[in-house]
Amino acid sequence: QVQLVESGGGLVQAGGSLRLSCAASGRTFADYAMGWFRQAPGKGREFVATINWSGRSTNYGNSVKGRFTISRDNAKNAVYLQMNIMNPEDTGVYYCAAKEGTSSFRATLYDYWGQGTQVTVSS
DSSP: OEEEEOOOEEEEETTTTEEEEEEEEEOOOOGGGEEEEOTTSSSEEEEEEOOOOOSOOOOETTTTTEEEEEEEEGTTTTTEEEEOOOOGGEEEEEEEEEEEESSOOOOOGGEEEEEOOOEEOOO
C-alpha cells in the first residue's frame, strides 16, 4: 500500500504560480500511476492531471492544459504539480492519488488518496 501526503498549497493572486508536492511512502511506489484531482466548494472532484509509472506519459484536464505540469521523481517517492497562470477557478482542495496499473482520469479508480491541500487564488 501507499500513503500520500500533499504539501505546498496556499494563497496566491491571479496570474501567480504554486508548486504542490506529494510525498509517498510504502512499497513499490514506482509501480503506481499517480494523479492530481481537485474539488472546489459545492462541486465534485475534478480531474487535473495524471502521470504513468515511468513519467513518460501525462494527461491533463482541459481547464489546466498548458498551464499545469505534473511530474514525478521515483527515487524520491514524490509527485509534483506545477501550477502557472493561476486564476480563481483553480481554487479548491487538491488531492494526490495513486493507482495500480494504467493511469486514469476517473477518480473512482484510484486506490490511495492524500488528505488534500487547500489552494486559493484571489483576483
